[in-house]
Amino acid sequence: MSRTHRVTTAALTALLLTSGAALAPPVLADSADRTPAKTAQPAQQRAAQAVPFTRAKAERAADGSHTLSWTSPAATVSVTAYRNPDGTGDGVDLGSAGGTGTLAVPAGKLPAAERWYFRLTPDSGGPLTVTERSFGIESARNFRDVGGYRTTDGRWVKYGEVYRTNKISSLTGAEQSRMLSQGISLDVDLRNYFERKEDPDSIPEGIEYRVADVASLEHGIEFHDPALMTLAEAIALGLLSGSSDLGQSIGYPFMVNFEGADHAFKDLLTGIATNDKGATVFHCSAGKDRTGWGTAVLLTILGVPRETVEADFMASNHYLGRDKAVELSWLRSAFDKADDLYGDFGTYVREGLGLDDATVQALRNRLLTP
Structure with missing residues (x-):
């Protein structure tokens, strides 16, 4: 992109590697409800099936x-x-x-x-299927279902299709069997090389493993806005918001500004959309920052209201048993950065992440009730 700037300072590279990392109703409204003619249903039939x-x-x-x-x-x-x-x-x-x-x-x-x-x-x-949100994995307490949320257009995100979690390097045999019993067939790891090497995923045979490294330098060290400007803005906003962790206040807008993160989140969302073998789980280390933003992006694409997206994000405090595991200002800074760079969230999805309409529609077709 014309706005991309190359930054080569070691300090910024270290910052990126160690950072841990306005709803358009519904997002991509200009394309989200385009249903191919061969699958279109009469209005009366859709109304009869509506949940x-x-x-x-x-x-x-x-x-x-x-x-x-x-x-x-x-x-x-x-x-x-x-x-x-x-x-x-x-x-x-x-x-x-x-x-x-x-x-x-x-x-x-x-x-x-x-x-x-x-x-x-x-x-x-139409009927609606519900279940408990927690997956009940003691060794990964932030392992939970992304389903069960109502969208702005009255549909529901299905349970049993996508899960978010913290690291799964210590799963017991029984916990691995539990993953298989729920049809999980794809594991997407958002962590960096050193995290993956220190705590490799412990998953059973039959679950495909993929890496979508949010901090990867595979695509260079490039940013949409000058990194020093984003850094200064993030520090200032973190101080104003009373953030308990300035590193996290910095890390969230960089997940939107750093081009390597764009590739990772695109790979994650494309993987979910194209996984025709079962359910998908994705994670980072604590399951709250990179995983938190990835979940927020997914739910917003599906049309889940912003306040619900924020509530799901903040639930990491409950599951991890720490009052300050996440703070709402961190998530909002990422949404603000997307608006600042692209004007609105839908444009971030299309131009920043590079998701085409077909992938967005595939996510909605797969994960939403009629």
Whole structure:
């Protein structure tokens, strides 16, 4: 790009390697809903299939019990439990409740399973499948499902398709089996060379491993804006926001400004869009910074509202058990940098990451309910 500047100072290289790293409703609105003619559906058919829920979630307690809750305009909602997100195989009928209701599933009601998925079927409109967000991996506590979020156009991000996590270098045999049982077939590693060498992923045979190094120098040391200017701006904004970690305040805008990161996040999103063998998991070391921005980009592309994207980002504090694992100002600085460089988020996706309309549409077709 004409705005690209080459920076060769060792200090900036070290900064990049050690940094750890406005919703367009929905993003790419000019192209996101272009459905090829061969898959187009009549408006009445789409309306009949539309998921009518405005809120829905499943929570699992330590004793194995579940609590389901939802809000919808339906008169009644019936609930069936399945061992997979597709709802195939034998299901367990759990009963029904009102259109806005809750259903308790006591411990022992369901046979032992790695994970239960609950299909909520309203008396009109399409069903919605929910499950608990945490993957229940003790050695990777930030391992969680990216699904279960409602978009600005009323659709839902499907559970069981994409997972985010911290490093998975210490998985037990049982935890590896759990990954396979949930159909995970692709692992995308966002970490740098030294992190990968020190803590290589421990994944079972049958899961493909790919690297999408956010700090890679494979494509040179190039930035869209002068790096010194981005550095100065990030430090100033970090001080003004009261950031507890100026290194992170600096790292987030550089994930947008550094061209090597563009290639990494493009590879991640393309991998998710084209993985036709199962679900995808991606991660960095703590699963909160590079993984946090990658998740924010994915969810925004899918049309998830900004406040929901921010809530998912901040949830790393809960899963990691640290109040300051992430701060909202860090994420917002990355979104601000995308707006500053490209004018809006959609242009960042198209011109910065280089994702074409077909890939964006493939993500939406794969990960969203009708």
